[in-house]
Amino acid sequence: MTLSSTAPKTTSTMNSSIVFDQVTKLYPGQAAPALDSLDIEVKSGELVCLVGPSGGGKTTALQLVNRLVDLSSGDIRIGDRSIMDIPAIELRRTIGYAIQQSGLFPHYTVAENIAIVPTILKWDKSRITRRTAELLELVGLTPVDSWLGRYPSQLSGGQQQRVGIARALAADPPVMLMDEPFGALDPITRMAVQDEFLEIHRAVGKTTLFVTHDIDEAIKMADRIAILKPGGKLAQYDTPAEVLTHPADKFVAEFLGAERGLKRLALTTVAEVLLAKADSELPVESDLPKVEADVTLREALSVVSAAGAHGARVMERGSHLGDVTLHDLVDPPANAVDAKSGEGIGS
Amino acid sequence: MDESEGLMNEIFGAFPFIAANFGMLMEKTSEHLIISLVPLLAAIVIGVPVGIWLGHIHKGEFLAVSITNIGRALPSLALIAILIGFVGIGMLNAMIALFLLAFPPILSYAYQAVNSADRDLTRAARGMGMTPLQVLNKVELPLGLPMIISGIRTAAVLTVSSATIATIAGSGGLGDVILNQVAYGIEGVLAGAVWVAILAILVDQVFALLLRVAAPTGVKQLRATTV
Ligand SMILES: Nc1ncnc2c1ncn2[C@@H]1O[C@H](COP(=O)(O)OP(=O)(O)OP(=O)(O)O)[C@@H](O)[C@H]1O
Ligand SMILES: [Mg+2]
Numbered sequence: 001m002t003l004s005s006t007a008p009k010t011t012s013t014m015n016s017s018i019v020f021d022q023v024t025k026l027y028p029g030q031a032a033p034a035l036d037s038l039d040i041e042v043k044s045g046e047l048v049c050l051v052g053p054s055g056g057g058k059t060t061a062l063q064l065v066n067r068l069v070d071l072s073s074g075d076i077r078i079g080d081r082s083i084m085d086i087p088a089i090e091l092r093r094t095i096g097y098a099i100q101q102s103g104l105f106p107h108y109t110v111a112e113n114i115a116i117v118p119t120i121l122k123w124d125k126s127r128i129t130r131r132t133a134e135l136l137e138l139v140g141l142t143p144v145d146s147w148l149g150r151y152p153s154q155l156s157g158g159q160q161q162r163v164g165i166a167r168a169l170a171a172d173p174p175v176m177l178m179d180e181p182f183g184a185l186d187p188i189t190r191m192a193v194q195d196e197f198l199e200i201h202r203a204v205g206k207t208t209l210f211v212t213h214d215i216d217e218a219i220k221m222a223d224r225i226a227i228l229k230p231g232g233k234l235a236q237y238d239t240p241a242e243v244l245t246h247p248a249d250k251f252v253a254e255f256l257g258a259e260r261g262l263k264r265l266a267l268t269t270v271a272e273v274l275l276a277k278a279d280s281e282l283p284v285e286s287d288l289p290k291v292e293a294d295v296t297l298r299e300a301l302s303v304v305s306a307a308g309a310h311g312a313r314v315m316e317r318g319s320h321l322g323d324v325t326l327h328d329l330v331d332p333p334a335n336a337v338d339a340k341s342g343e344g345i346g347s
Numbered sequence: 348m349d350e351s352e353g354l355m356n357e358i359f360g361a362f363p364f365i366a367a368n369f370g371m372l373m374e375k376t377s378e379h380l381i382i383s384l385v386p387l388l389a390a391i392v393i394g395v396p397v398g399i400w401l402g403h404i405h406k407g408e409f410l411a412v413s414i415t416n417i418g419r420a421l422p423s424l425a426l427i428a429i430l431i432g433f434v435g436i437g438m439l440n441a442m443i444a445l446f447l448l449a450f451p452p453i454l455s456y457a458y459q460a461v462n463s464a465d466r467d468l469t470r471a472a473r474g475m476g477m478t479p480l481q482v483l484n485k486v487e488l489p490l491g492l493p494m495i496i497s498g499i500r501t502a503a504v505l506t507v508s509s510a511t512i513a514t515i516a517g518s519g520g521l522g523d524v525i526l527n528q529v530a531y532g533i534e535g536v537l538a539g540a541v542w543v544a545i546l547a548i549l550v551d552q553v554f555a556l557l558l559r560v561a562a563p564t565g566v567k568q569l570r571a572t573t574v
Contacts, residue, residue, distance in 0.1 A: 092473070097471065100467075106563070107489050
């Protein structure tokens with residue numbers, strides 16, 4: 001199943017970068033700007049997470065892009081075109097928008113919710129029907145027929161959020177804005193939906209600006225992270241690995257928290273360490289705990305520590321791939337980490 | 348003992364009266380309905396659109412609230428008395444009084460219905476590229492409809508029951524019977540009162556039914572699952 005059978009193939013050929021050019025927003029009646037001279041570029045197809053303290057201007061930054069909020073000064077360009085040159089309503093129809101609590105219309109069925117933008121765009125009925133089915137499959141709500149007629153109140157939070165994502169993707173917009181889309185989910189559901197969304201993102205390659213409170217979510221999802229500090233100033237804009245290893249200032253270091261070092265380990269999987277290691281030496285001890293190849297170093301470390309062992313046996317579908325030592329986990333080979341931090345952009 | 352027995356007899360006497368004077372009561376009822384429903388309709392025609400519009404632009408809270416408070420503070424009897432004092436008696440005046448009675452709840456409920464629409468929802472709607480009119484038609488109105496109808500329901504019960512008093516203004520209706528013990532006897536007065544009460548309950552129930560129909564499906568589901 002390809003995603004673009006009913007949607008125009010825009011994203012791969014078109015430049016859909018989002019450029020913030022000296023963007024400042026001062027709300028009327030406020031003494032300090034909510035955003036102050038923000039300069040970032042989200043490259044075509046990139047997933048950028050905006051993080052920062054509450055009131056740091058994250059939502060404002062997002063709403064400036066689809067013109068729900070007006071710029072005070074500076075400019076935002078999507079694919080080299082200033083958003084001010086496009087009528088606001090037309091602009092919004094080319095931007096996917098997903099928010100916390102899903103923002104689904106309670107009086108619309110799942111199918112009707114997903115069809116909102118295509119209907120506004122006057123797609124014909126059969127195309128909308130096909131597209132809706134395609135999207136539900138994409139977000140894992142199958143069999144499609146059993147979901148179409150449900151109302152949001154009949155869905156779990158995670159299911160609602162999946163429909164919210166499907167709705168934002170409906171008209172195949174080149175750009176996606178997501179404002180804490182998973183903020184209301186419990187940790188387990190949240191992880192599952194994050195994984196799914198990452199997979200979707202890799203498949204459809206939308207330029208995505210993703211606001212989150214949760215630095216761990218940003219580290220997991222983002223190609224690059226933009227960290228805002230109070231007063232709406234950009235503190236750092238870099239890859240997760242770079243942000244974790246070289247925080248730009250004290251604010252960033254504190255924002256990342258005391259577990260910054262551990263978080264960094266969450267960026268690399270044991271499989272990557274095995275690959276990077278020249279000698280995947282054979283068992284030293286026979287009672288090593290087992291870990292799956294796709295777990296992160298952080299998770300593996302936890303397993304090793306819980307078992308009181310000095311390393312772990314790496315398994316994949318029941319077969320033994322090799323072993324990692326405690327030392328490998330705590331101080332992974334540099335090329336394993338680099339391989340990770342360079343990935344994503346332009347892939 | 349004797350007195351209460353007498354009262355019971357009179358209350359029961361109301362039913363034979365209703366049976367014996369059914370034609371006359373029906374005539375008075377239709378008058379009564381005209382006196383109450385015409386002002387109600389006028390209040391709907393003006394109050395609903397104005398309330399919706401003010402709610403949509405999120406302005407006029409002050410207006411909506413103060414009109415409601417004035418409406419609440421003024422008992423209908425006083426209102427009619429004041430009005431008769433100002434403009435004199437007659438059917439039109441009774442209707443104006445009833446209009447003034449019906450207008451505040453209709454306006455303020457319609458205003459609240461739209462103004463209180465979930466901001467996240469309207470933001471999502473605008474963010475998807477809906478025009479303001481589409482936001483109104485597809486989000487604010489369907490979700491606010493039950494509340495708009497609640498306002499009309501309140502106003503309808505109020506006008507139907509208060510139309511009785513409008514007789515003071517010489518406008519006809521069931522008040523003619525209720526306020527004329529000389530002609531109709533105590534049975535007649537009670538019969539009229541019972542009849543008005545039944546009428547008000549009927550009107551109330553019609554709107555209750557309408558409300559059930561008007562609640563958007565998904566929202567009804569929500570209620571069903573949370574109860
Ligand atoms: N419509 C508005 N009018 C005036 N001030 C506003 C408005 N919206 C936001 N602000 C202010 O601008 C600042 C940034 O708000 P914003 O909603 O962008 O923060 P945020 O980073 O999204 O916060 P949170 O993490 O709590 O969602 C805050 O100080 C807020 O009070
Ligand atoms: Mg926010």
